[in-house]
Amino acid sequence: MSTTTLAGATQDEMRKRNLGSLLRHLHVNGACSRSELTALTGLNRSTVGALTAELEEAGLVRSEQPIGHGVGRPSIMVAPAGERAYVLAVDVGVEHASVALIGLGGSVLARRELQHVPGETPRKLIQRARRVVDSLVATAADGSVCIGIGVSVPGVVRHSDGLVHIAPNLGWIEVPLGSIIATVLRTNLPIAIANDADLAAIAEHARGAARGLSHVVMISGDVGVGGGIIIDGRLMTGAGGYGGEIGHMVINPSGGRSCRCGSVGCWETTIGEQAVREALGVLTESEVRASLLEATRGDPRLAEVGRWLGLGVANLVNICNPQAVVFGGMFGDLYRVVDEAVAQQLGNSLAAPLEGLVLRSAALGPDSVSMGAAERAFLSLLDDPLGHLARCRELSAA
Ligand SMILES: [Zn+2]
Known part of the structure; x- marks a missing residue:
């Protein structure tokens, strides 16, 4: 986003936005040199210097003299003041x-x-x-x-x-x-x-597998199937905050199982922990995790679950056109086993939203x-x- 050409914005609003943009870069990327900040924000050197000074005076960042290397005057480093x-x-x-x-x-x-x-x-x-x-x-x-x-x-x-x-x-x-x-x-x-x-989607977007991307669908959960959809860098919340309940997307209404939400054939009933447990013939959550870690890629016991997972992902890709689909929780392990089945179902997506799409497991774990x-x-x-x-x-x- 350009921070310098906001037509109609007052000077105060502009300053607020630029301060926010600068602080956001430091918050997400950690310490940066002033010249890196100039490049990242598209602001000029003196503006970055003035904004940094304001943030420093407020105690939100601190400047550090760099250890000189190479040719030329080394640029001052700016770091977020996390302890303040x-x-x-x-x-x-x-x-x-x-x-x-x-x-x-x-x-x-x-x-x-x-x-x-x-x-x-x-x-x-x-x-x-x-x-x-x-x-x-x-x-x-x-x-x-x-x-x-x-x-x-x-x-x-x-x-x-x-x-x-x-x-x-x-x-x-x-x-x-x-x-x-x-x-x-x-x-x-x-x-x-x-x-x-x-919140897991927000974290993966800020610091994990979807870092630097603006359009992301994250599928997470164990017993239930949850989701977080990031659009233009922000979480899609819906009007009341209830958006993104992808686990209750009805995918198998005729002949599907009853869902705990009261509906029949929700995605959760086809790919959730219970479905995986039954497919693997195990009883507990820890056995599911252990079996998934041991399972080889393309394990035939999980073919059906993989097909349902891919079908739902294909729908989400058509609707959201994300840059990345991230699999968290149990789905990170499941995806490694059934990635080929998922890819096959994605063949049912429209061709255009698949351009540049990446699918990956979450990077941050339970934190x-x-x-x-x-x-x-x-x-x-x-x-x-x-x-x-x-x-x-x-x-x-x-
Ligand atoms: Zn449901």
């Missing part, structure tokens, strides 16, 4: 929850896990998490600022207020998680709560959800670095 501005990333997983402080630039500053207590209410869980949050925040550098909270839930979440409509594997129904967190943590900071598969929650929480800072920082300082002082 951080977010709180809370991952409420099916097996356990984790709380992490993640600094600007994506470094994990501190992290702790909490085991679930059977029968515990969401409020009780957040109350226990609060003690962990307090102990982690106590380790943060003097003068550092928390600039937001990102929370991942394996369920259907309303983005506007973080209401969890349903998280089947946690047994949560209509849980006002956003307001519980705000009350228990006694915070006015922005809280972004989202579905775990969406991707926390990383995605952090990326989501950083979004407001990267959109308006100085304005958002000032608001957060005010809120923390209140």
